[in-house]
Amino acid sequence: MYDVIIIGAGPAGLSAAATTANQGLEVLVVDEYMKAGGRLLGQLYEEPDGTYWNGIKESNHLYERANQSGAEIKLGTSILNIEKSGDVWLVYTEKDTYETSHLLLATGAAESPSPVPGWTLPGVMSVGAAQVMTNVHRVKPGKRGVIIGVNPLAAVIASELQMAGVEVTALTLPQMNGLNEEAAHPKQVMNQLLHVAHMAPSALIRQGSKWMKPSIMQDLGITFYPKSGFKMWGIPVHLRKAVTEILGDEKVAAVKLATVKPNGDVIEGTEEIITCDFVCIAGGLYPLTELAAVAGCPFYLVDELGGYVPLHNERMETALDGLYVAGNITGIEGAKVAIAQGVTAGLTMASNHGVQGLKDRIEQSIEEIEQTRDNAPFHFHPDVKKGKQIVQEKWEEMMAAEQPL
CATH class of the missing domain: 3.50.50.60 (FAD/NAD(P)-binding domain)
Incomplete structure (x- = not known):
């Protein structure tokens, strides 16, 4: 007792x-x-x-x-x-x-990671698992990775992976489905990021975010968002691209990335392949x-x-x-x-x-x-x-x- x-x-x-x-x-x-x-x-x-x-x-x-x-x-x-x-x-x-x-x-x-085609391949993990592997067990999850999901938690862990010598190729959206509409909608994600923009290492992002509070400015920002993304800690952050599939035979080898419209819909014919050996899913x-x-x-x-x-x-x-x-x-x-x-x-x-x-x-x-x-x-x-x-x-x-x- x-x-x-x-x-x-x-x-x-x-x-x-x-x-x-x-x-x-x-x-x-x-x-x-x-x-x-x-x-x-x-x-x-x-x-x-x-x-x-x-x-x-x-x-x-x-x-x-x-x-x-x-x-x-x-x-x-x-x-x-x-x-x-x-x-x-x-x-x-x-x-x-x-x-x-x-x-x-x-x-x-x-964590509540959203399903992505190919997510059962070895080398796919939650973003929190990559954080524990790196910071607690001192084991790199891989050499070159992609993080699916753009949110404050993903951004912080991406910087931690970079500090550990792990290359993070991109932070990008998941393809929109019935389970992840808020996490896959470019404008909603931008609105979330504006609340943490003051912590961004880039002065351009910190200053620019102050002009993005009105909804009309967010609409313009998403419409003209750079195709190459904005870089944070040297990592491209994509709000107009989404992972449509994780590729590999016996383990992760690449992801298929497609450009999306401002409402999150995939634009057919814009697919590209990014090679990587691990993928993190950041669903919150x-x-x-x-x-x-x-x-x-x-x-x-x-x-x-x-x-x-x-x-x-x-x-x-x-x-x-x-x-x-x-x-x-x-x-x-x-x-x-x-x-x-x-x-x-x-x-x-x-x-x-x-x-x-x-x-x-x-x-x-x-x-x-x-x-x-x-x-x-x-x-x-x-x-x-x-x-x-x-x-x-x-x-x-x-x-x-x-x-x-």
Whole structure:
């Protein structure tokens, strides 16, 4: 029996563990991976102030903090099921069953790559897999690659691959189909990129993006977008070309690229072949919410946050007594926001367990989440603040509906 159990040893889970254990509670952290850090492990990028965000170093720091606080951390341990029995949450693993009155789900996010003809060939992988291979395991995914999908995550990982000595030939759109209309529509993709254009290494792109806010300017920009693309870190970024097929006999050998109209339709007869030995598909991230669903937590679909998210309040409490959420399970954001949410969840769990005098600290931690979000150099979803407001409104509606007349 633990005072608190945290599922997920990523930035949110480790932050919550240190915060809660420092309040004198007995804390267990469980994660299926062999190393703590979650998606933070693969991150390595330059921040606006010129410093580098090194995910491995940050993960090690968070892990040491949690360890020093007295939290117990079990890695390489998969969760089979969770359920509520009276006032106790039961957490089933392959070897043992654990009990707690306060359970935090910090399960993070997963990738959702869109299918492309030929995507079952060896050498095709998600963009996150290439990031982990390169930054965590120090193994190059190949010598020359193409990234299908133009979004902030793809751009960051493309730069990381370049730093590792891997040639990225192009960032390009997928061919439009029924599953990827938003990711394959040139204007919609341009609108997404405008929210991160201030981070572009090219002064031309940074300055030019300021004139592209009006819709009519975006229409003109897409219509006259260069056939050779704009280069970022020396990588051509194509908004008027799409991969129609990945080619190869026993493994990836090339991709077939075609010019597309401003509405995303392929222009017949414009196909060309680009040789490569690996392909990354960047379809974005979605919250990993399976355990919250198993528990019976209410959900709401919020596109601005990446998909279905469990309804929760600012204190990271869900509608189920003793169940909390933090990190990307609440919506796709950066690791710094996840760390801040972990602090709030940790303080809330300690307060609900009976630790006194935490009200002001909880309120301050909620404000720090907002400040961290406001100061983020970019957002995976441009309207994330709108998404958070939707969740808050739905939470309030649910709470009002449960009040007796």
